[in-house]
Amino acid sequence: MDFNFSPEEQAFREEIRGFLDANLPDPVPDEDPAFLQAWNRKLREKRWVGFSWPREWGGGGGDLIRQFILKEEMSARRAPALGLDFMGLTWVGPAVIKHGTKEQKAEHLEAILDGRSHWCTGYSEPDVGSDLASLQCRAVRDGDEYVIHGQKIWTTSAHFASHIFLLVRTDPTVSKYKGITCLLVPMSTPGITVTPIENLSGKASFNQVFFDGARTPVANRLGAEGEGWKVVMGALANERSGISESTEMQQHLDDIRALAKRAVRNGRPALQDDRVRRRLSEMEIRVEAMRLTGLRHLTDQINGKPSGSETAINKLQRGILEFEMSELSLELLGSEALHQGEIQHDALGWHGTVIGGGSPNIQRNIIAERILGLPKD
Amino acid sequence: MNFGFTEEQGFLREAVRKFVDERCPMAEVRRLMKTRDAHSPELWRALAEQGTLGLLIPDEYGGAGLSWVDFVVVLEETGRTLLPSPLVSTALATMALLEAGSPAQRSRWLPRFADGRAVGTLALLEASDRQGAAGIALAAVRDGEVDVLRGEKRFVADAGAADVFVVAYRVGTALRLALVPKEAPGLRVELVPTLDETRRSGTLVLDGVRVGPEDRLVAADPEATLELLLDCGCVAVTAEGLGAAEGALAVTVRYANDRVQFGSPIGRYQGVKHRLADAWVDTESIKSLLYYAAWTIDERRAELPRYASLAKAYLADAFTRIGVDCVQLHGAVGYTIEYDIQLYLKRSKWLRPMFGDGDYHRDRLAALTLG
Structure with a gap:
């Protein structure tokens, strides 16, 4: 056990800080598309987008510890996310690196890093949510093409995505896990229709996606036919491990502390209220536990232990934190919580990380069955 | 950056697990919890022979000079089967000596902690049940170079098994720490029945206990x-x-x-x-x-x-x-x-x-x- 970083790692940390000092405006115009594009170009020059991806495909070829340092420093300064295509960077790209052909790598990886693509993910269907392996969206081989019929739902970002990471059933005659295939499909393909779904905060973040005889070349298949479940298990692990990172929760904790500092409850500063103070401490405990659990898993990864169900720990912790922080922030607003506003809306915005990537109860099933060895449900 | 245990720490964990499974299965835990001190001198000596008791104690005093990460590995395993023992109490007395003991105090107690001849514990809490320095109100009366203690220390873990107590008190407003052996005149232990019978607690009654300069710890702060x-x-x-x-x-x-x-x-x-x-x-x-x-x-x-x-x-x-x-x-x-x-x-x-x-x-x- 040694939590000291090597002199080279420290120097890398200093390099990042120097870069941020020289380049990051204050305040960060993180809603300005032109700034975000320019920022991404600067990060690309440093090869910091796709930091651990192979250099031959435009990545940084960096190690996991430096990647951790990079994310930590960026987050501490509230720099925009590393890269513009979130799903592309977090799970589509890694899946293409692992399972893709040379042509697929050439087509997709640099585009993801440059932010020229924008991926969405086609998993859930109207009757298929937590029981993902029962999916019905059908793809039938016709010469060099697959013909796709069916429907996806809760497809985040589909209304502006360039590509969909799509799970389809190619063989309905074998067991449910074996008949699934993964396709990389441009959203511009004829026969794809997107209908946004208004979510409870009044915004369109997810969609229904209809496939009505959409045709895509067999060359767009990721991995072998019938191997889609293996591909998606890796992709889901990457999605959960992204959700499991503590950096965003540290930012939320800083925000809610700042809110508590200016809030007044019953005529007294909220920070004089023992219950508020203890709840903030409870959040600090869980955020720090998440950070250190992340470091334990990082060590496992470096030592070649495959990351498995452990990401469920931080995903569940994050769920608890998201709820607690949402409720405390509304309570700190007092009667202002009756009105619309940014904090009020954010307090309803936890679905992406709490339900996305598998709901809390699914995480508990995974832990109980795969780790504790209890009988399958 | 490496957040993992060493191979040696893995062996240590296995050795302690094997030891507690063999030497102190639940039947033995249940037998010990009905004894006066929930403490078995035989088991304690066996732990000493394993090197467990001297784990935090430097070589020169007969220990292994290992780290708290190693000690945590041991405690996780002894906790797993609820092993009754004054392991934690003695380790904390050890820390008091390592931090603030004089060479003479260390030479007297640390070898005896390491080979299992002595048990130590902290005696800090008082009737106020307040943690930390704020809870230390016991006031010594000065008699020349000697601090005379009259009062009580409560919730003292392993009070019955302990051979020496690390006692906190005040001289005026100044906080002092001292080592008080169990045979010190005026010292009495009253055992109190515990809810968790695998653990023991007692009240230390100090009735004119005399603490000389040689008994006081030499903490700068x-x-x-x-x-x-x-x-x-x-x-x-x-x-x-x-x-x-x-x-x-x-x-x-x-x-x-x-x-x-x-x-x-x-x-x-x-x-x-x-x-x-x-x-x-x-x-x-x-x-x-x-x-x-x-x-x-x-x-x-x-x-x-x-x-x-x-x-x-x-x-x-x-x-x-x-x-x-x-x-x-x-x-x-x-x-x-x-x-x-x-x-x-x-x-x-x-x-x-x-x-x-x-x-x-x-x-x-x-x-x-x-x-």
């Missing part, structure tokens, strides 16, 4: 030494509690796999498996906080107070939940004296107030981060 001892106490009981929580979880997972209702093991039902999964998430999260806290004791002490509180606060509440859940999941048999799970529940009640409960540490964290 007694408040800081006291705080260090309490933070080490947090780490130690969190390690024991983590082991015990994992023990309770293992016992209950076994039960959930064996017990059949409605034609199926109850562990198949989500109402059961989700509680056990939550318990596992808690124990894994506590590990992360605890191991880091233990590492700071030897390597980055400025961070110790915060991490001691983070770890102890999490443990205190989580083990309370786990203890209750595990008894409940056993149904009625969980409530019998025959089943072991109730012993884990009682251990959770012992560990919660030790060195401060969840709210105490949340308040301490809030003071550190919010002012």
Whole structure:
């Protein structure tokens, strides 16, 4: 056990800080598309987008510890996310690196890093949510093409995505896990229709996606036919491990502390209220536990232990934190919580990380069955 | 950066696990908890022969000079089976000597701690039950160079087994720490029955006990030494509690796999498996906080107070939940004296107030981060 970083790692940390000092405006115009594009170009020059991806495909070829340092420093300064295509960077790209052909790598990886693509993910269907392996969206081989019929739902970002990471059933005659295939499909393909779904905060973040005889070349298949479940298990692990990172929760904790500092409850500063103070401490405990659990898993990864169900720990912790922080922030607003506003809306915005990537109860099933060895449900 | 255990620490864990399984199975735990001090001198000597007792003690005093991370590995394993022993108490007395003992005091006590001839413990809390320096009100009367103590120290762990007590008191407003051997004239131990019978507590009655200069610890900053001892106490009981929580979880997972209702093991039902999964998430999260806290004791002490509180606060509440859940999941048999799970529940009640409960540490964290 040694939590000291090597002199080279420290120097890398200093390099990042120097870069941020020289380049990051204050305040960060993180809603300005032109700034975000320019920022991404600067990060690309440093090869910091796709930091651990192979250099031959435009990545940084960096190690996991430096990647951790990079994310930590960026987050501490509230720099925009590393890269513009979130799903592309977090799970589509890694899946293409692992399972893709040379042509697929050439087509997709640099585009993801440059932010020229924008991926969405086609998993859930109207009757298929937590029981993902029962999916019905059908793809039938016709010469060099697959013909796709069916429907996806809760497809985040589909209304502006360039590509969909799509799970389809190619063989309905074998067991449910074996008949699934993964396709990389441009959203511009004829026969794809997107209908946004208004979510409870009044915004369109997810969609229904209809496939009505959409045709895509067999060359767009990721991995072998019938191997889609293996591909998606890796992709889901990457999605959960992204959700499991503590950096965003540290930012939320800083925000809610700042809110508590200016809030007044019953005529007294909220920070004089023992219950508020203890709840903030409870959040600090869980955020720090998440950070250190992340470091334990990082060590496992470096030592070649495959990351498995452990990401469920931080995903569940994050769920608890998201709820607690949402409720405390509304309570700190007092009667202002009756009105619309940014904090009020954010307090309803936890679905992406709490339900996305598998709901809390699914995480508990995974832990109980795969780790504790209890009988399958 | 490496957040893993060494191969040697893996061997240490295996050796301690094998030792407690062989030498102190639950039948032996149950026998010891009915003895006066819940302490077996034979078991203690066997632990000494294993090198466990001298783990934190430097070579020159007959120990192994290992780290708190190593000690946490040991405590997790002794906690797993609720081993009754004054291991934590003696380690904290060891820390007092290492931090503030004179060469003569160290030479007198450390070799005897290492080979199992002596047991030490802290005697800090008073009737106010306040943690830390704020709770030390016992006022010495000066008689030349001698401090004369009249009063009580309460909730003294392993009071009956201890050969020497680390006592905190005041001379005027100044805090002092001293070593008081059990045979000191005027010292009396009153044992108090404990809820967790695998543990012992007592009141130390000081009736004119004379503390000479040779008995006083030589701390440059007694408040800081006291705080260090309490933070080490947090780490130690969190390690024991983590082991015990994992023990309770293992016992209950076994039960959930064996017990059949409605034609199926109850562990198949989500109402059961989700509680056990939550318990596992808690124990894994506590590990992360605890191991880091233990590492700071030897390597980055400025961070110790915060991490001691983070770890102890999490443990205190989580083990309370786990203890209750595990008894409940056993149904009625969980409530019998025959089943072991109730012993884990009682251990959770012992560990919660030790060195401060969840709210105490949340308040301490809030003071550190919010002012």
